Amino acid sequence: MSTQALILAAGRGERMRPLTDQMPKPLLPVQGKPLIAWHLDSLARAGVKEVVINTAWLEDQFPAALGDGSAWGLRIRYSHEGALFGGALETAGGIATALPMLQDAPFWLVAGDVFMPGFDFPAADAQRFAASAALAHIYLVPNPPHNPAGDFGISSAGLALSQADEKFTYSTVGLYRPALFKHTPAGKKAALAPLLREAMQSGQVSATLYSGPWTDVGTPERLAELNIPP
Numbered sequence: 001m002s003t004q005a006l007i008l009a010a011g012r013g014e015r016m017r018p019l020t021d022q023m024p025k026p027l028l029p030v031q032g033k034p035l036i037a038w039h040l041d042s043l044a045r046a047g048v049k050e051v052v053i054n055t056a057w058l059e060d061q062f063p064a065a066l067g068d069g070s071a072w073g074l075r076i077r078y079s080h081e082g083a084l085f086g087g088a089l090e091t092a093g094g095i096a097t098a099l100p101m102l103q104d105a106p107f108w109l110v111a112g113d114v115f116m117p118g119f120d121f122p123a124a125d126a127q128r129f130a131a132s133a134a135l136a137h138i139y140l141v142p143n144p145p146h147n148p149a150g151d152f153g154i155s156s157a158g159l160a161l162s163q164a165d166e167k168f169t170y171s172t173v174g175l176y177r178p179a180l181f182k183h184t185p186a187g188k189k190a191a192l193a194p195l196l197r198e199a200m201q202s203g204q205v206s207a208t209l210y211s212g213p214w215t216d217v218g219t220p221e222r223l224a225e226l227n228i229p230p
Contacts, residue, residue, distance in 0.1 A: 026112030
């Protein structure tokens with residue numbers, strides 16, 4: 001199974017302003033704890049030991065809030081894109097830059113600004129992925145109102161499809177091999193979707209449809225909904 005993870009947390013969170021003027025979006029509180037802490041809880045329960053968090057906007061707040069990870073039984077290290085490169089490097093750029101902090105082995109990837117409290121980073125999925133030849137295994141979710149057209153499809157064989165009659169939304173969670181990023185330079189801005197689409201053309205990305213609770217915490221309204229008392 002994969003015992004390492006990368007959490008993407010470098011974005012500015014423009015749509016979340018003014019909340020993100022003073023605090024990075026992944027540190028905003030959801031039901032009593034930082035949004036990103038929900039992932040840390042789940043990763044720790046799944047047996048993950050090493051976590052890298054990439055940061056840029058108000059990045060000094062992350063070590064202050066999360067420390068070295070010992071509160072979760074994790075080791076957290078930080079890829080500070082703001083200090084090193086002057087700002088966020090987008091998804092693939094951030095991943096490629098953080099890769100030297102990870103082992104040359106499969107890793108979990110998740111964005112720090114999604115809320116999916118029931119997702120348990122299943123070890124069985126990680127084991128299947130490690131035994132496969134795929135470069136990535138991604139988790140898709142039913143399309144939310146803000147992304148009705150979806151992103152990717154799933155074939156009957158469980159492969160992710162760039163083009164499909166029915167598409168679902170990329171949850172931001174996946175299992176990845178470092179080899180997917182071998183041509184992505186560190187320290188440069190680059191998006192993840194083009195890399196995934198290219199790998200899909202050769203059948204190197206598998207996919208699962210996840211139907212548990214999932215929220216892209218992209219607006220103050222969505223954050224407020226999550227914090228309504230039950």
